Amino acid sequence: MHVDEWLQTIPSVWVYVLVGAIIGLESLGIPLPGEIVLVSAALLSSRGVVDPMVLGLCASGGAIVGDSIGYLIGRKGGRPLFDRLGRRFPKHFGPAHIAKAEQVFNRHGMWAVFFGRFVALLRILAGPLAGALHMPYWRFLVANVLGGIAWAGGTTAAVYYLGVVADKWLKGFSWVGLVIALLFGLGSTMWLKRRAAKAAREEEPVPETATAA
Structure with missing residues (x-):
């Protein structure tokens, strides 16, 4: 049973x-499939x-509240929290994932929280990592609220209107709206990941041999 079929029974x-x-x-x-559930519900x-x-509204509220709680957990647990999570969930919280996310945060600050909402890895790490790095809460809150509304509200609106168009012009093929939305989301995610990877490379220290040369 697909997610949308399952949601219809509720x-x-x-x-x-x-x-x-x-x-x-x-x-x-x-680590939960929040984006898949949101797209299916939309x-x-x-x-x-x-x-x-x-x-x-519910999706935006969940994103904002969840991120805020994650911030408080990260603020209290600090780096040891990520060490424990890395041992239990190496696929999502391994040292390489944490190091990359931390580089993005150190370079982009509030923008990392905002745009992190659109990237699966950063969506999970944004709140706890911002707290662990002691980002001022007011800065985190501004980026968190704006990012949560832009991602959750924007995704809902985009998929809703794409679904309406698909139902209107392609009766019996409303899944086309979902496919288009997923392709758009995948393209946006890949673009943001490339930006994040480029920023991470720029943050890497220059080897001493290269500096000496």
Whole structure:
């Protein structure tokens, strides 16, 4: 059963709660498929199953609250927290992942929190890492709120309108809206990842032999 088919079996009120909870837990630092659930629920909103406005508000709220809790956890746990997580979840919190995310944060600060919402790895690490690096909370909160609204609200709106267009012009093929949205999201993610990788390379120290030469 696909995610959207599964969501259709749940009352609309619980769809809002479920989407907000999964996105909140993902933002808190737990590896969950928040983006897949949001896109699937937004596609259902284009079919009239749920209200897109309420969905966008719940998704944005879950993202903002989850990131804020993650910030507090990171602030209290510090780097030892990531060492423990790296041992338990090496695929998501391994030393290489943490080092790359930290380089992006040190270079871009608030922008890393904002744009991190659109990148799977940074979406999980943004809150805890910002807290562990002692980013001032007011700066984190501004980037967190703007990023959460832009990502959750923007994704909901984009998929909703794409789904409406697909239903209108391609009856029986509303999945096209989901495919287009996923391709757009994948393209945006790859572009942001390349930017993040370039920023990380720029932060790498120059070898002493090269400097001497």
